[in-house]
Amino acid sequence: MRVSGLVAESQHFIQTWHQLTGQTYPLAMRLRIHRLTTVQPIVVPAGKLRHGTIDDRPLLLKWYTDFTREAIPSFLEDVARSVDNGLKAQSIYLWEDGQPVSLASGRKALPLAGRIGPVYTPLEYRRKGYATACVAALSQRLLNQGCKRCFLFTDLANPTSNHIYQTIGYQPICDWHEYGLG
Template sequence: MTKWLSAFLSEIDEAVSEDVEHQVDNRLKQQNTYFWVDSTPVSVASSKQVLPTIGRINLAYTPPEYRRKGYATTCVAALSQKLLDQGCRHCFLIADLANSTANHIYQAIGYRPLSDWHEYSFTSKQ
């Protein structure tokens, strides 16, 4: 999981911090991270119930060697259904608009775009 989380953070251009192991420990302790297994783990998704009736998928990752086989679709769909079964009336996730594969997957399992989000970073010039 540590290797997968580091790879996920690198792919989404987030800084890979030294505390990846701590992040993994927290996810596993919270029991909100789920692996899709096909004789070996092939995909992972994590969630959080942010309000009593709203759940969020906050991580979805499949290593390159397992992509394009439907694992991510099945993993995210199953976790979304689990949130609904636990009483959430709504599930959401944030997806990169530039990732057409992920956006296609999410829409295929019932997610729909609601709004765009832009993130800006400002640095001082010295």
């Protein structure tokens, strides 16, 4: 079981939970929430953003599995459902440069806000600007669709993703902790 939330609130909860149960509460992940209101100009690599389709499902299952193994192994059981729900909602996007090279999921999450995530680029396509371009284009698409802002979570242990998102224009808002219980 896990609990996550704003740092002060989640710490208060897990400390109270510990006092009541005596069980441990290891910190599983330190996250940061970022917000964007304007996409900053970036160097755009070759390729373009497109919706993921049912034909992409085998690739998406692999990439979502790879992302989950790398970033959040506790969610592996939800991969197929996440891909199928994303395809149905048309919220999965691919950056394609002759072939898919990066993915980002994004959708309107609140009346005036879009949420980005997950974002994944396979090892062989990293450091070429694909994820940056994918997230920037998707963020702009959401803004163009009436969102006043976009937000996403980053793992504080991953300086690359934090740098990429700040380059696009995402600014830190607050931190978020996830604890394992038991």
